[in-house]
Amino acid sequence: MSKYDPLGHFLTASRFDQVPMTFAEIERVLGFSLPEKSKRIRAWWSNNPDNSVLTKVWLEAGFRSVQVDMEGQKLVFRRTTPANQLAEQGARFSGPSEAEPKQSRRHPAFGALKDVTWITPGVDLTEPADPEWADLLEDPKWNP
Numbered sequence: 001m002s003k004y005d006p007l008g009h010f011l012t013a014s015r016f017d018q019v020p021m022t023f024a025e026i027e028r029v030l031g032f033s034l035p036e037k038s039k040r041i042r043a044w045w046s047n048n049p050d051n052s053v054l055t056k057v058w059l060e061a062g063f064r065s066v067q068v069d070m071e072g073q074k075l076v077f078r079r080t081t082p083a084n085q086l087a088e089q090g091a092r093f094s095g096p097s098e099a100e101p102k103q104s105r106r107h108p109a110f111g112a113l114k115d116v117t118w119i120t121p122g123v124d125l126t127e128p129a130d131p132e133w134a135d136l137l138e139d140p141k142w143n144p
Contacts, residue, residue, distance in 0.1 A: 002053050002056075002057060003030070003032070003053075004030060004053055004054045004057040005057060006029050006030050006031065007026060007029050007030055007054070007057055007058065007061075008057040008058065008060060008061040009061075010029045011058060011061040011062075011063050011077055012061045012062065013105065014079075015105060016079075017078065017079040018076050018077070018078050018079070019063070019076065019077040019078075019079075020067075020074065020075075020076045020077075021074065021075060021076075021077065022072075022073055022074040023038065023039060023073040023074065023075075024073070038054075039070075039073060040070075042068060042070050045065045045068045045075055046065070047059065047064045047065055058077055062079055062080055062081035062082075063077040063078060063079055063080060064077070064078050064080050065077060065078075066078045
């Protein structure tokens with residue numbers, strides 16, 4: 001286990017194929033400051049697995065670093081391996097272990113408006129709210 005493992009868990013938990021992050025956000029995920037070299041030397045963010053322990057963490061999580069902006073201190077992690085393929089391979093960060101509680105990947109506000117909105121029976125939600133707008137969409141003057 002590496003001190004950089006929280007980044008691997010964060011990346012694999014992401015639903016997105018691209019995860020833009022600032023160096024400060026990476027430090028928040030890790031819980032400590034990155035080495036000063038990481039803020040000065042672009043090679044620190046290369047995808048060479050022999051580069052550093054941190055590099056191995058994002059590679060094992062199925063990501064590569066791209067669009068490294070040293071001046072802006074930000075980069076993008078791009079998914080290279082589909083999450084389901086990582087799980088089949090038994091990757092280190094493929095998901096929570098039996099000891100860790102399974103966390104929902106849904107936003108905490110999911111379902112907050114349940115039973116607050118009702119749709120009257122017979123209402124077609126796909127029908128334009130204003131029929132005049134529907135006519136404009138078919139008018140070649142407005143929709144070439």
